[in-house]
Amino acid sequence: MSFGSPYFTLPDFTYHKPKTLREALELLEKYGDEAKILAGGVGLIAFMKERLVSPSHVIDIKGIPELKKLEYRKGEGLVIGATVTFSELESYQVIREKYRALYQAVKLASDSIIRNRATLVGNICEAIPWVDGPPPLIAYGAEVEIKSLDKVRRVPVAEFIKGPVEIDLEPGEIVTSIHIPDVPSGARSGFVKFNVGSEFALVNLAAYLSLNEEKKDVRLVYGAISPKPVRALEAEKILSSEGDMRTLIISAAVKASEELEVISDVLASEDFRRHLIKILTMNLLTELVEGG
Amino acid sequence: MVRKISLTVNGYRKTVEVKDNELLIDVLRDKLKIKGVKAACWRGECGLCTVLLNGEPVKSCLVLAVEVDGSEIVTVEGLSRDGELTPIQKAFIEHGALQCGFCTPAFVLASHQLLLENPNPTEEEIKEKLSGILCRCGTYYEIIEAIKSASKFYQKK
Ligand SMILES: Cc1cc2nc3c(=O)[nH]c(=O)nc-3n(C[C@H](O)[C@H](O)[C@H](O)COP(=O)(O)OP(=O)(O)OC[C@H]3O[C@@H](n4cnc5c(N)ncnc54)[C@H](O)[C@@H]3O)c2cc1C
Numbered sequence: 001m002s003f004g005s006p007y008f009t010l011p012d013f014t015y016h017k018p019k020t021l022r023e024a025l026e027l028l029e030k031y032g033d034e035a036k037i038l039a040g041g042v043g044l045i046a047f048m049k050e051r052l053v054s055p056s057h058v059i060d061i062k063g064i065p066e067l068k069k070l071e072y073r074k075g076e077g078l079v080i081g082a083t084v085t086f087s088e089l090e091s092y093q094v095i096r097e098k099y100r101a102l103y104q105a106v107k108l109a110s111d112s113i114i115r116n117r118a119t120l121v122g123n124i125c126e127a128i129p130w131v132d133g134p135p136p137l138i139a140y141g142a143e144v145e146i147k148s149l150d151k152v153r154r155v156p157v158a159e160f161i162k163g164p165v166e167i168d169l170e171p172g173e174i175v176t177s178i179h180i181p182d183v184p185s186g187a188r189s190g191f192v193k194f195n196v197g198s199e200f201a202l203v204n205l206a207a208y209l210s211l212n213e214e215k216k217d218v219r220l221v222y223g224a225i226s227p228k229p230v231r232a233l234e235a236e237k238i239l240s241s242e243g244d245m246r247t248l249i250i251s252a253a254v255k256a257s258e259e260l261e262v263i264s265d266v267l268a269s270e271d272f273r274r275h276l277i278k279i280l281t282m283n284l285l286t287e288l289v290e291g292g
Numbered sequence: 293m294v295r296k297i298s299l300t301v302n303g304y305r306k307t308v309e310v311k312d313n314e315l316l317i318d319v320l321r322d323k324l325k326i327k328g329v330k331a332a333c334w335r336g337e338c339g340l341c342t343v344l345l346n347g348e349p350v351k352s353c354l355v356l357a358v359e360v361d362g363s364e365i366v367t368v369e370g371l372s373r374d375g376e377l378t379p380i381q382k383a384f385i386e387h388g389a390l391q392c393g394f395c396t397p398a399f400v401l402a403s404h405q406l407l408l409e410n411p412n413p414t415e416e417e418i419k420e421k422l423s424g425i426l427c428r429c430g431t432y433y434e435i436i437e438a439i440k441s442a443s444k445f446y447q448k449k
């Protein structure tokens with residue numbers, strides 16, 4: 001049932017379903033930029049319908065056992081394989097308890113039916129500026145592991161995402177997993193998102209605070225306000241300084257709303273986004289400091 | 293490329309010839325004539341094409357037919373047994389939980405699965421599990437009431 005419009009059909013391609021990572025890498029090597037990886041397909045199939053991409057080869061990685069890995073090790077952290085879905089992350093107890101910002105982002109990303117298919121790795125590989133996966137990952141200092149036939153490399157998520165739908169990935173390469181460092185006890189994190197009507201965030205924000213130790217560690221990461229997620233470094237500095245926490249939070253929120261470059265688009269003006277940055281930062285930090 | 297896939301649909305084994313670029317929604321509706329799977333937005337927003345894939349609700353407009361080779365699919369047509377409607381279907385009728393009825397197959401299917409997994413859901417849990425399905429008539433209140441009232445039948449199992 002195509003109604004004669006490309007929107008309802010997909011361009012022609014050959015489907016491959018490798019059973020091992022090696023086999024997948026060989027296909028990627030062979031077809032180069034003619035190939036696209038298919039994980040949950042929620043992004044890729046929608047993009048293909050709109051002819052934003054038209055790969056001649058689609059490589060489904062869901063049959064590769066080692067990409068299903070979801071594992072936490074004390075001291076080492078969390079490993080999330082490339083085919084782990086949002087729904088699987090949502091029901092993984094460690095994430096709910098230790099990685100609150102990621103948990104909250106996962107719960108707010110699209111809807112529970114989409115989350116049964118969508119993967120976190122697919123989410124960051126899509127690199128759409130308003131998606132919810134990147135800010136918490138950047139706040140935790142997460143890295144992606146990338147493999148090709150002859151190389152393995154690790155890149156911080158913050159650098160992996162280069163701009164709108166632009167990532168640090170060469171033809172022949174695949175992202176195998178995301179590695180998130182362990183969080184020290186006493187550290188707190190959270191995520192908030194402001195959206196109206198649709199699930200597109202106008203602003204989303206992940207915060208990570210580790211204030212107990214000698215060395216204070218604070219990260220504030222904003223999405224949807226610029227071509228790629230950004231940290232509010234000046235605001236982070238304010239939060240790391242000495243003083244009454246409530247006063248610091250207000251100054252940091254005001255600073256964040258001023259220091260960042262912010263876009264204006266059909267969804268929201270620059271002014272409105274700056275206002276949202278201030279309010280969301282204030283609310284989230286207050287909740288993190290006062291709650292629990 | 294054209295290939296043969298085998299799947300179980302509503303309890304029946306089927307073998308179908310599909311092209312690599314064919315969507316699951318099209319194969320179900322056009323080749324297997326299962327019209328309870330509704331087509332509306334085609335981009336994963338409205339959820340009317342929801343089917344159970346190995347027991348999990350998924351939106352079939354964003355799934356390739358070749359991906360489900362060897363899988364089990366249930367649509368609204370597969371719920372009733374020997375002509376007897378399931379408790380959730382009866383509850384939808386009793387509560388008038390539909391107006392035009394176009395979203396009903398998806399809502400019935402997703403709520404049936406929700407109640408199997410969680411026979412006593414809170415209103416929040418119901419809303420969260422069903423937020424991916426849209427009812428343009430706005431019958432959400434009655435849908436939620438229907439699910440709450442059907443839940444007692446699932447608890448007994
Ligand atoms: C209705 C709807 C609502 C949505 N709402 C939200 C929302 O609120 N928040 C949000 O964050 N997102 C949202 N999304 C986007 C969705 O979360 C992402 O599209 C999804 O996470 C992508 O994951 P996937 O597994 O489906 O990726 P796929 O569609 O399989 O792939 C996406 C892209 O990443 C590439 N890719 C995938 N895996 C790899 C890999 N291992 N290595 C290299 N490249 C790879 C693919 O080639 C493709 O280009 C929404 C999507 C829909 C359809």
